[in-house]
Amino acid sequence: MDANKSKIILFFGFGYTAERLYKIMKLDGWEACASSRTPNSKKTNNIKFLDFASEKQELEEHILSSDVILISIPPQGKSDLVLDNYKDVFKENLAAKWIGYLSATSVYGDYNGAWVNEGSEPMPKTSRGLDRLFVEDQWNRLGISYCLPIIRFRISGIYGPERNPFDRIRNGTQNIIQKPDHFFNRIHVDDLCEILYQSIKKPDPGEVFNISDCTPSTSEEFINEATKLLNVPKAKKVNIKDSNLSDLALSFYADSKKVSNQKIVKTLKYKFKYPSYKEGLKSLIKS
Secondary structure (H helix, E strand, C coil): CCCCCCEEEEEECCCHHHHHHHHHHHHHCEEEEEEECCHHHCCCCCCEEEECCCCHHHHHHHHHHCCEEEECCCCECCECHHHHHHHHHHCCCCCCCEEEEEEEHHHHECCCCCEECCCCCCECCCHHHHHHHHHHHHHHHHHHHHCCCEEEEEECEEEECCECCHHHHHCCCCEEEECCCCCECEEEHHHHHHHHHHHHHCCCCCCEEEECCCCCECHHHHHHHHHHHHCCCCCEEEEHHHCCCCHHHHHHHHCCCEECCHHHHHHHCCCCCCCCHHHHHHHHHHC
């Protein structure tokens, strides 16, 4: 890449993760463009926002010319908004050397608490996991068919500033949902963004990576650690059968697995800032 040429990333979806990723990238001189359904209401970090539907021609030009493209818009059923509207553009001669698609570890389904890695067979049964796997596979097939540098990232539950249990614990609305032997991983948003940026600097086209912390846990362990840090009584325990959770929340508890991050660790030689929820929660209570 020409050192004198502006480096540009195109974001399809500019939410919690994308915004924090760009805070890292702009320190290295990256410029950004992002799709939005309400571009006129956004003025963040001097990013150029383009209307997803009405400014298609300009977005198409950015797809062709951007150095990096990140897709973080979740599926709508088995439909992917970017593929539905811009698939044919991705078949052309793109300048991008890295195209990241953010998926989720829900594609693995339920492994009854056993370990999974990128070679494990995806066996989702929830609609969320099935939709994620379907769209992820569409992106992978597109990459194979047109030699695109698409990399899929299967991400565990993201937590960080403004996305953690502390406020719910303080106001008494945080319960511990009890389901025996239910294991899951999380990932602090700072580690997630640093891993994505390191991948951008060292692309592995066609690969799939898990992005998870090093310490699977139960929901009870996670919440108990948070109450311990706040020095308040433990949260109320509620059996999942009596929890009145939404269908989306119940789908989280449908799967139990421990997600290995060893592939991304070995590939990027990455050392986690927050290898477990304990370090991650402690950093958040301090901030």
